[in-house]
Amino acid sequence: SRQVASQCQLLQSSLGRLSSPQLPQLPDEPVSLQDAPGGLFQMPPGDPFPERVTVVWLSVLALACALVCDPQENLSLAEITLRRLAPRLLISLRLLSPGADVLLRQDAADALLDRLLPHGQMLFLNERFLQAVDREL
Amino acid sequence: MLCCGSCRLDGKFVELLQAVLCSPKSPEQVQVLCAAILREMSPCNDLILRCDEIQDTKLLSLVSSVLLAQGNKKGEVAAVGQRVVKVLEGRLPEGQSALLLLPVLANVINLSPESLTKEQTDAVSRKLADWLRYASTQQGIVQPSGGFFSSPRTKQPAPVTEVDGAIATDFFTVLSVGQHYTQDQWLNVQAFSMLRNWLLFYGGQEGKAPNPDDKPGMDRSVTSMVSTTSTSSRLLPPKEHLREKAFEYCQRLIEQSTRRPLKKDDGDLQKACLIEAVTIMDIICKQDSSYVYRAVSFLKILHGRICGDATYARALLPIAQFFLNHSKLAAVDSDAIYKHLFTDIPAQLFHNPSLAFEFVQFCKDNSQLFTDTSSIFRQSFPNLFKFLAWNSPPLISEFVDLLPFLLDAGTAIEIFHLLLDLPCLTAALDIQLRAAALPTSEKATNDPAVKPATCLEAFRHPLYKSTFQHLLRTRSAPEDTPESLIPLRQLLGSLAGNPRVVQCAETVPVLLELFFRVVAESADGSLINQLVVLLLQRSDQLYEIPTFKDDVYRVLSSQLPMLCKLHPALVVELSTEILEFSGAVSNIQSKEPIFTHVVWAVGEYLSVSYDKRCTVEQITRFFETLEAVLFEITQLRPLASTPSCAPRAISVLMATLTKLAARSQDLIPRVSMFLSKMRTFVQSPAVTSVYCEEDLEEILIRATELMNLLKMPSVAQFVFNPPMDVPSTRLQKEVNDSLPLALRMVTHLLEPAPGCTPV
Numbered sequence: 001s002r003q004v005a006s007q008c009q010l011l012q013s014s015l016g017r018l019s020s021p022q023l024p025q026l027p028d029e030p031v032s033l034q035d036a037p038g039g040l041f042q043m044p045p046g047d048p049f050p051e052r053v054t055v056v057w058l059s060v061l062a063l064a065c066a067l068v069c070d071p072q073e074n075l076s077l078a079e080i081t082l083r084r085l086a087p088r089l090l091i092s093l094r095l096l097s098p099g100a101d102v103l104l105r106q107d108a109a110d111a112l113l114d115r116l117l118p119h120g121q122m123l124f125l126n127e128r129f130l131q132a133v134d135r136e137l
Numbered sequence: 138m139l140c141c142g143s144c145r146l147d148g149k150f151v152e153l154l155q156a157v158l159c160s161p162k163s164p165e166q167v168q169v170l171c172a173a174i175l176r177e178m179s180p181c182n183d184l185i186l187r188c189d190e191i192q193d194t195k196l197l198s199l200v201s202s203v204l205l206a207q208g209n210k211k212g213e214v215a216a217v218g219q220r221v222v223k224v225l226e227g228r229l230p231e232g233q234s235a236l237l238l239l240p241v242l243a244n245v246i247n248l249s250p251e252s253l254t255k256e257q258t259d260a261v262s263r264k265l266a267d268w269l270r271y272a273s274t275q276q277g278i279v280q281p282s283g284g285f286f287s288s289p290r291t292k293q294p295a296p297v298t299e300v301d302g303a304i305a306t307d308f309f310t311v312l313s314v315g316q317h318y319t320q321d322q323w324l325n326v327q328a329f330s331m332l333r334n335w336l337l338f339y340g341g342q343e344g345k346a347p348n349p350d351d352k353p354g355m356d357r358s359v360t361s362m363v364s365t366t367s368t369s370s371r372l373l374p375p376k377e378h379l380r381e382k383a384f385e386y387c388q389r390l391i392e393q394s395t396r397r398p399l400k401k402d403d404g405d406l407q408k409a410c411l412i413e414a415v416t417i418m419d420i421i422c423k424q425d426s427s428y429v430y431r432a433v434s435f436l437k438i439l440h441g442r443i444c445g446d447a448t449y450a451r452a453l454l455p456i457a458q459f460f461l462n463h464s465k466l467a468a469v470d471s472d473a474i475y476k477h478l479f480t481d482i483p484a485q486l487f488h489n490p491s492l493a494f495e496f497v498q499f500c501k502d503n504s505q506l507f508t509d510t511s512s513i514f515r516q517s518f519p520n521l522f523k524f525l526a527w528n529s530p531p532l533i534s535e536f537v538d539l540l541p542f543l544l545d546a547g548t549a550i551e552i553f554h555l556l557l558d559l560p561c562l563t564a565a566l567d568i569q570l571r572a573a574a575l576p577t578s579e580k581a582t583n584d585p586a587v588k589p590a591t592c593l594e595a596f597r598h599p600l601y602k603s604t605f606q607h608l609l610r611t612r613s614a615p616e617d618t619p620e621s622l623i624p625l626r627q628l629l630g631s632l633a634g635n636p637r638v639v640q641c642a643e644t645v646p647v648l649l650e651l652f653f654r655v656v657a658e659s660a661d662g663s664l665i666n667q668l669v670v671l672l673l674q675r676s677d678q679l680y681e682i683p684t685f686k687d688d689v690y691r692v693l694s695s696q697l698p699m700l701c702k703l704h705p706a707l708v709v710e711l712s713t714e715i716l717e718f719s720g721a722v723s724n725i726q727s728k729e730p731i732f733t734h735v736v737w738a739v740g741e742y743l744s745v746s747y748d749k750r751c752t753v754e755q756i757t758r759f760f761e762t763l764e765a766v767l768f769e770i771t772q773l774r775p776l777a778s779t780p781s782c783a784p785r786a787i788s789v790l791m792a793t794l795t796k797l798a799a800r801s802q803d804l805i806p807r808v809s810m811f812l813s814k815m816r817t818f819v820q821s822p823a824v825t826s827v828y829c830e831e832d833l834e835e836i837l838i839r840a841t842e843l844m845n846l847l848k849m850p851s852v853a854q855f856v857f858n859p860p861m862d863v864p865s866t867r868l869q870k871e872v873n874d875s876l877p878l879a880l881r882m883v884t885h886l887l888e889p890a891p892g893c894t895p896v
Contacts, residue, residue, distance in 0.1 A: 010530040010640060011490075040494040041531035074333075074416075075495060076409035076451060107166055110173055118240035119202060123330045124311040124410060126300065127400045132318055 003043065004057045004066045011037050036060050038082070040075060058082045063090060077122050084130065088112055092137075111137060151175070151183040158199065159186070165195070172199040179206035188220045192230060197221065198237040205244055215252035218245040222257040225264065234320050235264075236327065243331040250338040258339045259375040265328045265335065266375070266382040270308055272325035276315035297322075300398040300407065310386060312393040312403075312410055332383055333417050340380060341424050377425075384421050384428060387414035391439055408452060415439075415455040422463050432459070433467040444477055447485065451492050453478055454499045461503060472513070479517040480611050487523040487566060490531065497524055497535045500542075507542040518543045520611045522555060526562040529640040533647065540648060541655045546664055549656055551615045553671060556648050557689065558608065558622065560680050563641040564592070564632040565608045572596045595628050626680055633682045642685040646692045653696045657703060665704040666711055669697070673718045673735075676728050694730035701738050705747035708738055712755055715739060720762040722769050725782045733789050736763065740793030740857075744800055756801045763794055764811065771814075773821045784832035788839050791815070795843040799853040809847050815840035 038058040045052045049068065056078040057066040065086045067078050092108045115133050116123070125133065146154075157163050158171040175181065186204060191197045197220065204213040221238050229235065242261070245252060253261075275294040297305045297313040305313055311326050373381065391414050394407040415436065422429045440456050443449035457478050460471035486492050500507070500521065506514040521543075525532050544552055555562075571593055589595040596605055604625040607617055632638055656668070672693050679686050701707060708715060715735060718724060724732045739759055745751045767790040770782045791812060798804040818824060819833040828836075846853045 007530055039490050039528075039531050042498075042535065044534070071498070074409060074413050075491065076405070076412055079491065080405050080409055107169060107173075110169055114169075118237075119198075119205075119244045121240040121243045121327075121330060123326060124406065124413070125326065126312060126314060126406050127403050128314050128316070129311075129318060129326060 003041070004055065004064050007039055007041055007057065008037060008059050008064055011039055036083075036086075038079070040079075042071070056082055058086050060086045060090060065089065074122070077124065081117060081122050084125075085112070085116055088116075088134075146174075146178055146181070146183075148183045151178075151181060152185075155184070155186050158203075159191075159196065168196070168199055172203055175203045176206045179203070180208045180210070188217055191220065192224065194224065194229070194233045194235070194237045197224060198241055201241045201244075205241075205248060209249060212252075214245055214249040217241065218249075218252040219257070221245065222253065222261060226260050234324075236320065236323050239324070239327040239331060243334065246331075246334055246338050253339075262335075262339065262375040262379040265332070266379040268321065268324040268328040269332070269379075269386050270382045272309040272321045273319050274305060274309050274313075275319075277317035277319040277322065279317055299393060299396055300400070300403045301396040302399050303396075307389055308386075310389055310393065312390060312407065314403075329386065329413075332386075333413060333420065336380070336383060336417060336420050336424070340376060340420065380421055380425060380428075383417060384431070387418050387421075388435065390414040391435070395439075395442055404448070408449060411443075411449070411452045412455050415452065415459060419455065419459045419462060422459070426463075426466060429463045429467050433463065433469050436460070437469070440474055444474075450482055450486050450489070451495055453482065454495055458499065458503070461506075476513050479513050479520060483517070483520040483523050484609070484611050487527045488570065490528050493524040493528045494531060494535070497521070497532055497539060501535065501539055504539070504542040510545075510547055515543070515548075516613045517611060518548065518552070518613060519555060522559065522562065523566060523609075525644065526559055526641050527566055527637065529563075529637070529644045533644045536644075536648065537651055540651055544652065544655050546660070547615070548613065549652075549660070549664060550667060550671065551613060553652065553668065554675070556645055556652060557675055557679060558626075559645050559648075560633075560638045560642040560682060560685065561622070561626055561629055562608055563638045564629040564635065564680075565605055567632060567635060567637065568592050568596050568605075569609060589628070592628055592631060595625075601625055601628065623678055626678065630681050633680065639682065642680070642682050642688075645685065646688040649689065649692045650696075653692075653699065657699060660703065662704045662706065662710075665700050666707055669700055669707055669711055670714050672696075673714055673731070676731050690728055690730045694734040697731075697734040697738055701742050705742050706750075708742040709748040709751050709755065712743075712759075716759060716762055719759075720766060722766055725766070725770065725786050729783045729786060733783075733786055736786075736789050736793050739763070740789070740796040743797065744857075753801050756797050757804070760794060760797045760801070760804050760807075763790055763797075764807070766790065767794065767811070771818045773818060773823070784828060784836055787836055791836075791840055791843055795847060795853070796857040798847065799850065799857040802850055805847050805850065809844055812840045812844045812847075 036058055038056070040054060040056050042052060042054050043049060052071055054069045054071050054073070054075065055066050056069060056075060057064060058079075059065075063086065065082055067082050069075065069078050089109065089112060092112055115137060116125075154171045154175055158168050158175070163171075175184070175186075184203070184207065186200055188197060188200050188204060191200060201217045201221065204217050207213045221242050225235055225238060225242075274297055276297055278294050295316075297309060297315040299305055300312055300314055309322055309325055311329050313322075315322070390410050394411040394414070396407075398404045398407060418428070418432050418436070422432055436456055436459060440453070443452060453474075457471075457474055460469070460474055464471040482492075483496065500514075503514075506512060507518075509515060521539075522536075525536050540552075575593075585599045589598045589601065595601040601624070604621050607614070608622070608625070656664070660668075676690065676693065679689060715738075719732065719735050719739065742748075743751060743756060743759055767787070770790075771787065794804075794808050794811070798808040815837060819828075819837050825833065846856065
């Protein structure tokens with residue numbers, strides 16, 4: 001997560017944006033991910049993962065999410081998965097409201113991950129399937 | 138998330154958690170929580186969980202997640218694998234589905250593929266093939282919610298549609314759309330999601346030779362997009378049967394992935410599916426070459442369809458990989474595909490960070506392509522650097538891996554220039570993007586006499602256009618000299634503060650060091666000479682970013698000792714250039730590190746021991762030049778124009794002059810006289826105000842030691858001109874710092890009594 005944070009900061013500065021220290025309010029509409037900064041980078045074997053991994057990351061408002069993938073995995077799918085996970089996590093964990101008690105909402109995060117990333121496996125879900133998942137949650 | 142390396146929970150608590158997890162009376166939420174805690178605390182020695190008897194798929198999934206996190210010290214992975222397959226093979230209890238178990242299985246094969254037997258993989262392969270191929274093509278029915286006014290008639294299920302709304306006329310896939318989904322359709326999604334790994338681990342031949350009865354491409358060619366009911370393939374063994382179904386699935390997906398989706402986000406999934414399908418086809422063809430003929434024509438058509446669409450660019454990589462792997466077998470010419478990939482894509486889409494990353498990975502995975510000097514891959518290296526120039530932070534480590542493959546005697550000079558101009562490339566790319574966004578009606582001035590006011594104007598200006606084009610070239614062009622970049626570099630100065638440019642500049646020192654390390658392994662004298670000359674030239678021609686120049690000077694100067702060691706004769710061979718460089722006093726201030734190391738190199742290597750062609754005249758000429766420089770910077774009453782110099786420069790000049798005098802002893806009196814004047818120099822009021830006390834003392838001490846050395850010319854000669862066959866000692870190391878030690882030793886020899894003052 002240290003690496004993701006520095007990559008995010010570097011990307012932000014390259015785009016000429018200043019990082020805002022205040023936490024933004026949770027918007028009413030679904031969070032738009034069009035311009036959300038994100039990226040890919042590799043980490044060599046050793047620290048902290050024993051094998052070489054590719055990290056796919058995404059930053060939404062004040063939260064950064066990262067998926068750690070094997071180098072051969074489908075990175076396009078990883079990006080799609082992240083873009084679906086991040087806003088749902090934000091909403092279900094109510095991370096941006098005051099007094100967010102994230103640790104007590106472990107089951108909400110678990111349920112979400114269990115559906116979208118069961119046992120860490122990415123799924124090729126089209127939008128309608130995703131809606132069905134949302135209905136179940 | 139808490140991440141403990143080992144279980145620190147009390148044994149009793151662990152026992153309790155396990156009991157609650159497995160108890161049928163526990164509510165599901167609590168079970169999930171127990172499993173989560175046990176997972177987080179893994180690996181846990183107190184775990185007694187077993188999955189052998191569990192029938193309930195939900196519980197099995199939870200327990201498996203805990204067991205698979207234990208690090209497989211007690212064969213947990215195999216145990217889970219066995220149990221899951223057993224449950225899948227058997228008849229599932231009412232209301233249960235295999236849905237929860239497939240991800241577990243996917244995890245098992247990732248962790249330990251050898252934990253399943255051939256019988257088991259065959260059984261699963263059969264099921265996978267069915268789920269992939271025979272899922273229902275009708276939409277699922279909503280469970281009626283009951284209630285007072287629910288209609289007694291159940292609605293007729295509608296057929297699934299494609300992403301563009303058309304009714305589906307072929308079998309169900311992940312790109313099929315419906316309002317609600319049936320169980321088998323969910324299984325279809327999960328089966329495809331794990332298909333790649335499954336085929337990778339279990340689809341291969343396992344050492345068996347391919348079946349000689351298979352006629353390549355004859356009785357299994359599918360000419361239409363709609364698959365025939367291939368009842369014949371049901372008679373195949375499970376592995377081959379799955380292979381056939383997987384291939385058909387991929388073909389269908391590829392056809393579906395170029396439809397225009399109604400929902401924009403489905404478009405992203407289409408591209409991901411396309412990439413996956415091509416990759417799986419590649420795997421299948423590797424495992425059974427009879428599929429190659431079917432795949433090749435199919436993929437060529439696909440390539441034709443998507444190569445002009447930037448949104449499909451990432452899919453071009455697995456397609457190119459496929460042709461790299463199989464085109465020889467199919468005797469197909471795929472050069473056009475590679476050319477388009479390496480010439481057009483980096484130039485147009487360098488700014489797409491995901492594509493940039495994957496493109497560079499592709500290059501690394503196929504690094505052997507770059508060894509052929511005439512190939513399109515090798516020739517396109519200027520294009521590849523655009524990815525790095527624009528996306529520096531994530532790609533620098535990838536380029537550190539890739540650079541050695543691009544570098545050899547033929548490309549070294551061009552790459553040297555390219556690295557030094559990498560931040561300029563970033564600036565130029567920025568301008569290129571902005572220029573492309575301008576409406577075409579805005580015409581830049583065509584009058585060469587009118588200077589461009591901005592970089593943007595310069596982009597189309599006749600004076601600068603060709604320079605931009607050189608910088609933004611897509612192919613290697615070693616014959617074009619980049620001297621013309623000088624005015625452009627100045628013009629681009631306005632972008633020197635651009636964050637991307639700055640980030641790019643930070644990667645250059647790393648790459649330069651790597652460059653020299655690689656070049657040193659195989660460079661011959663001629664290349665080294667060229668590099669040194671360029672090093673001196675380019676030190677004047679660098680992009681004006683403050684820390685950039687300092688860092689580049691630091692790296693370049695540190696390479697000089699190494700280059701001299703590899704090719705000691707360079708000082709003699711390049712005496713003209715080095716004389717010119719070291720004679721310019723301005724170089725001391727603007728490029729002190731390089732100046733210092735050059736002068737040091739002269740002192741070390743201008744000697745017959747290193748090159749028989751070194752003449753007394755040469756030594757004298759260098760002596761006089763350096764003497765003049767030292768004279769100018771050590772004036773007692775410095776003029777306003779006299780640069781204040783780093784003390785290191787003064788020291789190294791004195792040392793070099795001494796070394797040269799030791800070799801041509803007529804010069805000794807001149808040096809001695811000069812050195813004796815240094816006392817006056819360091820004590821002069823104008824000088825003490827400029828330099829600090831320690832530095833001046835250091836200079837004086839050095840001058841004294843050098844003078845003392847010259848009083849014993851034969852010793853001096855030995856110290857400064859070691860015979861070549863004497864094994865190198867610390868005295869002969871090419872580090873500046875060892876000289877003071879040597880000098881102090883000699884001084885002690887000469888003046889055992891303390892407190893002697895120099896004559």
